[in-house]
Amino acid sequence: MSDSHDSPNFIQHLIKLFYLVGGVLVAGTLITVVIDVSFEMSLGTAAIVGLSIALVKAGCVVVIFMHYKWDMKLIMITWTMLLTFFFFAGMMGLIMWAEGDLPRWGREEVPIVWPILASLLGIVLPVSFTFLTVKVLSQSTAVEAESNAEPKANVEVLNSESDTEPKAIVAVAESQPDIIKPKVKRAVRKAEPDTKPKAKRAVRKAEPDTKPKAKRAVRKAESDTKPKAKRAVRKKK
Amino acid sequence: MEIPYTVKARPDTGLYNGKLGLWLFLASEVMLFGALFSSYVLLRVGAADGTWSMGLMDIVVGAGNTMVLIASSMFVVLAWAQLKLGNLSGPWLSPRSWGYIQWKWATVACAVLFLVVKWGYEWPSKFVHYDVWFKDSAVLHNKVEEGYHYDGEVHKDELWDEEKDKKFSLARLYLEKEIYVERFFKTYSEEEGGSHTAFNKAWDTGSLALSGHINGYEEAQINVEVTGWKSDSGVSESEADKILVGLGVSGEKGEAKQLRSQGGLLKEKVGYEVAKRAEYQLTKAGFSVALSVVGYESVESHPYFWRTGRINEDIGGKPRVKSILFALDDSHHEKDGETHHKEITINTSDVKRLNSYEPKHSTFFGIYYTITGLHAAHVFGGIIVMLYNLLPIGLATWHRDREQYANRIECFGLFWHFVDLVWIFLFPILYIL
Numbered sequence: 001m002s003d004s005h006d007s008p009n010f011i012q013h014l015i016k017l018f019y020l021v022g023g024v025l026v027a028g029t030l031i032t033v034v035i036d037v038s039f040e041m042s043l044g045t046a047a048i049v050g051l052s053i054a055l056v057k058a059g060c061v062v063v064i065f066m067h068y069k070w071d072m073k074l075i076m077i078t079w080t081m082l083l084t085f086f087f088f089a090g091m092m093g094l095i096m097w098a099e100g101d102l103p104r105w106g107r108e109e110v111p112i113v114w115p116i117l118a119s120l121l122g123i124v125l126p127v128s129f130t131f132l133t134v135k136v137l138s139q140s141t142a143v144e145a146e147s148n149a150e151p152k153a154n155v156e157v158l159n160s161e162s163d164t165e166p167k168a169i170v171a172v173a174e175s176q177p178d179i180i181k182p183k184v185k186r187a188v189r190k191a192e193p194d195t196k197p198k199a200k201r202a203v204r205k206a207e208p209d210t211k212p213k214a215k216r217a218v219r220k221a222e223s224d225t226k227p228k229a230k231r232a233v234r235k236k237k
Numbered sequence: 238m239e240i241p242y243t244v245k246a247r248p249d250t251g252l253y254n255g256k257l258g259l260w261l262f263l264a265s266e267v268m269l270f271g272a273l274f275s276s277y278v279l280l281r282v283g284a285a286d287g288t289w290s291m292g293l294m295d296i297v298v299g300a301g302n303t304m305v306l307i308a309s310s311m312f313v314v315l316a317w318a319q320l321k322l323g324n325l326s327g328p329w330l331s332p333r334s335w336g337y338i339q340w341k342w343a344t345v346a347c348a349v350l351f352l353v354v355k356w357g358y359e360w361p362s363k364f365v366h367y368d369v370w371f372k373d374s375a376v377l378h379n380k381v382e383e384g385y386h387y388d389g390e391v392h393k394d395e396l397w398d399e400e401k402d403k404k405f406s407l408a409r410l411y412l413e414k415e416i417y418v419e420r421f422f423k424t425y426s427e428e429e430g431g432s433h434t435a436f437n438k439a440w441d442t443g444s445l446a447l448s449g450h451i452n453g454y455e456e457a458q459i460n461v462e463v464t465g466w467k468s469d470s471g472v473s474e475s476e477a478d479k480i481l482v483g484l485g486v487s488g489e490k491g492e493a494k495q496l497r498s499q500g501g502l503l504k505e506k507v508g509y510e511v512a513k514r515a516e517y518q519l520t521k522a523g524f525s526v527a528l529s530v531v532g533y534e535s536v537e538s539h540p541y542f543w544r545t546g547r548i549n550e551d552i553g554g555k556p557r558v559k560s561i562l563f564a565l566d567d568s569h570h571e572k573d574g575e576t577h578h579k580e581i582t583i584n585t586s587d588v589k590r591l592n593s594y595e596p597k598h599s600t601f602f603g604i605y606y607t608i609t610g611l612h613a614a615h616v617f618g619g620i621i622v623m624l625y626n627l628l629p630i631g632l633a634t635w636h637r638d639r640e641q642y643a644n645r646i647e648c649f650g651l652f653w654h655f656v657d658l659v660w661i662f663l664f665p666i667l668y669i670l
Contacts, residue, residue: 011321018318022311026304029664033300036669043282043670050665057661065314065654067647077252077260084264088271 021064028057079132087129244640259648263655270659273611274666277604281670289601293366293594295359299668302354303660309347310657313650316340320643325635337646341627344653348620355613363594363602365539367451369563369583370590374443381447384565384581446590451540452580453562455533457552459512461504462527463519466497470523480522484515497524506531509557529553542593548585560584561591605667612663615656622649 032053035041041049063069071077241247242254250257281289319325319337327336335343371377439445466477478493484503486493496503504515512528519526530552548558564578585591592598596606625631626646635642 006321008322011318015315015318018311018314022307025307025310025661029300029303029307032665032669033296036296046665047670050669051662054662054665058658061310061654061658061661065310065657066651071252077257080260080264081267084267088268 017064021060024060025057028053083129083132244638244644253644255644255648256651259651263651266655270608270611273604273608274662277608277666280600280604281666284600289599293363293601294668296668298354298359299664302351302359303664305347305351305354306657306660309344309351310654312340312344312347313653316344317643317646317650320635320639320646323639325632338627341623345620345623345627348616348623352613352616352620355609360606364541365450366448366594367543367563368446368448368590368592368594368598369561369588370446371443371587372589373587374441376587377440377443377445377447380581380583384447384568384579447563447565449563449565449568449578451543451561452564453535453537454540454548455559455561456509456536457530457555457557457559458506458532458534459504459509459552460502460529460531461507461512461515461519462529463496463500463503463524464527465500465525467523467525472522477522477524480518480524484518508534509552512552527553530555533559542595543591544593544597545588545591548588548591556585558585608663609667612656612659615659619649619653619656622652 032050035049036046068077240254244253246253247257252260315335316337319327319335319340324336326338327334329335329339332339371380463481468474472480474494474497477497481493481496481503486496486503495501503519504512507515516526516528548556548561550557561583562580563583564580566578568579594602596603626649632642634645
């Protein structure tokens with residue numbers, strides 16, 4: 001869950017929701033049992049009824065218990081699970097086609113086209129899955145975290161205020177890399193050459209949480225450096 | 238070295254690293270369980286009438302365990318919520334004020350209860366529940382009559398089947414209506430009357446099984462006889478004699494030496510285990526051994542994992558088990574003011590196959606144990622993680638960095654909810670479909 005939903009009031013609201021969902025899950029289970037015991041159903045009907053109730057229950061668990069309702073904007077999760085689902089569904093289809101074993105499909109023999117198609121899919125599916133996964137994991141513009149509130153408005157500000165201080169642009173660009181449009185990127189690049197020290201300060205300012213302990217650790221690490229290296233570091237500084 | 242992004246979200250993913258890793262792990266779990274689910278559904282849908290062992294699951298127990306897991310899933314989010322509120326621990330006697338530690342222990346209790354029911358009741362009860370198939374259909378028909386005929390008064394009105402305009406034997410009709418159609422032929426929609434057709438065929442060919450418990454059996458009493466000893470077996474005479482002494486032969490007066498050189502009876506009327514152990518030790522020491530059945534002893538016991546090969550094991554030309562006392566399912570009757578299952582005696586020489594409800598029993602049980610076992614292993618792993626988080630070593634993180642600890646518990650919660658999700662789908666698939 002993102003940090004913006006950490007207030008005590010919201011957590012209290014969540015607790016009520018958790019109880020509600022718990023009730024829904026219990027009720028779903030009871031309904032399933034009562035239906036199974038009370039009615040004589042065919043396999044198909046039993047499958048539809050049983051799995052529909054299970055789907056509702058699973059939806060409640062994912063959306064509320066697993067906080068997906070509040071993490072929905074994090075497309076990294078969505079893509080991970082969607083790709084998994086498609087890959088899985090594809091592989092299952094592949095197996096059924098390859099084996100020609102889908103029950104009661106109305107064909108006695110498997111036409112040659114199915115194994116060929118299945119073989120092709122066997123290559124295409126993993127390749128496309130890998131490609132998409134790598135693409136999603138490597139893109140830096142994918143995130144739409146809730147902490148970056150109203151990014152569109154910020155871009156508009158950047159676009160309209162041509163006289164914006166380069167320092168401010170860099171700060172915004174660093175805090176919201178996902179919303180940088182080419183125009184903004186150009187502005188940042190233009191601002192970068194002559195504002196490097198400034199940008200460094202901006203970065204330092206943007207990272208106020210660099211802990212003294214960490215600093216000490218860095219200093220300690222530096223102290224281990226050999227004299228020659230020390231001189232080089234001093235010179236660089 | 239400080240591990241980055243354990244608390245703050247990474248700018249490119251919007252998640253702290255642990256959470257992204259956990260979601261990727263869950264994706265792999267979806268693939269694992271998904272493959273098993275798909276296999277189950279494919280096998281189930283493709284199973285011919287009468288070949289899927291349905292109706293053997295106790296839906297009440299299954300539903301109860303589902304409730305327990307649902308409760309644990311709720312407790313784990315409540316524990317996380319209390320952490321976010323900064324409430325690590327509250328008074329035990331006031332559940333309304335429970336903190337993280339109390340809710341987490343409640344989760345552990347639910348998880349343990351789930352496993353106790355699963356591994357302490359559900360599985361063991363299946364290991365002592367048997368199906369028996371006969372070599373001859375006539376034996377099946379006789380045993381059914383013997384087992385269910387007494388119940389005639391109760392089912393008198395069912396003697397005439399109007400639909401078929403035919404009179405059936407009481408036992409057969411009872412069986413058809415009350416047991417097997419419910420249990421093995423839950424496929425009414427596939428074909429009108431398909432279940433009954435399949436049943437009739439199975440009845441005529443004798444391929445139906447009788448279900449029940451083994452309440453007792455007649456097991457062989459065996460004589461163990463030494464018939465010779467090979468001096469070139471690599472075991473010295475003194476070592477061979479020591480083996481004999483170890484098996485109960487008196488060390489005095491050269492009895493062991495006499496038995497080794499001339500042969501003779503070593504053990505008289507001993508049980509199967511003792512006889513087989515003696516045979517093993519003697520054979521290793523170069524002795525030739527003969528086992529012979531000299532009688533049968535009645536044993537009142539519920540055996541585990543008995544199979545056809547075991548009861549029919551040939552010992553000197555006779556079976557290890559002569560007969561079994563079989564308490565039939567759905568055959569309750571009053572005896573001495575108490576309800577009993579009707580017991581019939583089955584000669585093992587008539588048995589074609591005997592199997593408890595173990596994985597080997599059928600495809601259904603094979604996949605049932607695989608999926609529920611894998612799921613239970615996840616629950617077990619979850620218990621270990623929860624205990625770690627509750628112990629001082631785990632709680633140290635809370636005292637060092639509260640946000641990091643809350644994130645850790647959130648990650649565990651995601652895993653636990655996934656375990657709950659798997660069961661949510663397992664329940665209807667295994668217990669209802």
